[in-house]
Amino acid sequence: MGDRCPAAHPDDLTPCVGPVVVTVLDAVNAGADGCEHHGARLLASLHGGRVYPLPDAPSGAAIRTFKAAATLRPFCWVDAPCEPSQLSDIADRARDGH
Template identity: 55%
Template sequence: MDQDPTPQPAERCTAAHIEDPTPCRGPHDAVTILDGAGNAAAGCEHHGARMLASIDGARIEPGSVVGAATRAFAASRTIRPFCWYEDAPRTEPSQLSHAENARQG
């Protein structure tokens, strides 16, 4: 039987935004992100932090990795919403990270 030589894309966690080019880091169920309506997405710590930074009113719950939710929450405070849009103008408070807004008062 012939094998398909075409490389297959690596599976990513459900917290990874389709336009975010970064790979997952760690288990795909390290954290769970909940939006304001209660919808949940399991994710790696990396994409969990990015999703948390990008969804207003989101919250994080622990998953399979001890301490991952705490680390992802801390990281999310320094990440700009939709940070993969690198040339997007960042002039409004809603476009800045929580840390940037805190520094500006």
């Protein structure tokens, strides 16, 4: 499969899309750098997560990652139904129209 960014979950078999351009942090500031694709997938799976562009990221990388995460269910690489109580903060806001 080749090298993938640190934000790619080991069970998520999708390839990276583009270079590593964002840092995704959880509620206690643990984080991983990643491509926009895996950054969004990670962010959608976190409660209280945040995304920041790396210094050399193209303009808009963090907001694109944030917006993409809002369209994903948490742990989207797992083939299982998702209950509303399992949605991330981002998914909750998207569902509620915020």
